[in-house]
Amino acid sequence: MGSQWINLTDYTVTQQVLFFADAIFWAVTYLLVIYYARKYKFFGIPVEAAVANIAWELMFSFFFTTELGDLFVWGIRLWLFTDVVMIYFHFKYGAKQVRVPLIKQFFHLASIIGFVFWCWIIYGFATEYGDPIGAGTGYILNIIMSTLFIFLFLAHPEQKALNFPIAFWKGFGTVFVGIGIYLGDTPSPFVIAVASITFMLDLFYMGLTLNREKVIAFIKKNKQDEQISETVLQG
Template sequence: MNNPVDLLLVCQLGMGLFWILTYILIIKRGFQDKAYGMPMVAICANVSWEFIFAFIYPQNDLQQKITIIWFVLDIVILIQYLIYGRKEFKKYLSNKLFYACFFITLGISFLTILAITQEFNDYEGIYTAFFQNLMMSGLFISLLFWRGNLNGQSLSIAIFKMLGTLFASVAFFIYFRTSLITILSVATLLYDWIYIFFLCKFYSRRIKAR
């Protein structure tokens, strides 16, 4: 694999594959636990980004196909949130307020990502993708502690997400390195490790409680 293009392709396929597996495992765990597996803001940002860069500003042919697969899987995760999240927030929000919060957040996410893309000429969605990946890593940790249990989450989900981030980080570090992308990549990987650490703590606590 002497051709640098080959390494870039491997990173692109690795990123695509591990995030596809992450989404599939989130969906599987969500149906199993009857609980949504991705925080609302992360869902809204993901679906918005994937729609924009699959259909409005499509990337190269391979990446567009990967992005469309992500989009389809995230729609399922979105539906899980609307079904299971409504039940989880029933004591805090009325149905109308729950749906209003979700769709307002979805609309703001879409418009914000679109505006950043146009204002900073980021038509490959690089900066928005890395920012929202970092945000997602932090939100997974928050969801874990807010619930206080492993519903909708698992160690395999966290590991596959981290591996997807690692492939993306390596590709951009080698070929499109900037100080900001490097900081965002390192920070995301750090939060992914923290998330894995706390998941292990929760697993250990559950085993001891048996």
């Protein structure tokens, strides 16, 4: 394995630059989520995906280590410091995303159970199939997160904590790893497929955030049409 800090034996300089760019973009994403959560009193990541994401970072900080080099191992561990703040805002404002009364009532417990379950799933997947840099499990979580971002925005289009800056940094940060793996000697068809679909979902989410007023107007019009239809049927 090349350098202790950066593995240039199994990965090229270009790949390492892409992986490093991914880490920077995700770090900015986390800082933006924290900033907008404080500003708008709304947690800007789908809560279902947030617990999975934190579980991934915990598992790849201490139970598994990426083979990219110690720089990335410690980089993931440093993310845990931002996770502490993220967890705080998750528990403080995350329940606002939930519309099912029973789940909302037990939101904290559901979050903890979800975190434990995702740790178990990630451990099982990485142990059975292998996940040398965490890309396999990472992209499974990312495609779920990108899908949930769209549904969350459509449910709360007025929430400004769901915005283009977060969508941009998250979307392009995620795609860098897919490109890096594609450029490798043995590219993973699974990771490339999931990375491509995830990026398409992220682009769609970016488009939604850039057209917030049109989305709100469309949703309002649909609700009005539904009310008119119900009135006609009842009459």
